[in-house]
Amino acid sequence: MIICLCHPFSDKKVRAHLENAAGRSTVSETYGACSDGKSPQCCTCLETLKDMVKTHNRGQAAA
Numbered sequence: 001m002i003i004c005l006c007h008p009f010s011d012k013k014v015r016a017h018l019e020n021a022a023g024r025s026t027v028s029e030t031y032g033a034c035s036d037g038k039s040p041q042c043c044t045c046l047e048t049l050k051d052m053v054k055t056h057n058r059g060q061a062a063a
């Protein structure tokens with residue numbers, strides 16, 4: 001599933017990034033990593049990205 005249309009990347013790319021991230025991550029760090037360092041344009045995808053990062057960080061806290 002495509003997460004961001006402005007700098008297209010998929011949920012697969014986000015999950016791969018989060019799995020490789022050491023510990024907790026942030027939305028801006030994740031966005032930058034998945035979009036080759038670009039900044040969000042319309043920001044429509046950020047809520048979805050925020051949910052994915054939050055879920056990842058919750059898993060990190062529980063580990």
Ligand code: FES
Binds near residue numbers: 003
């Ligand atoms: S859809 Fe991601 S910044 Fe526009």
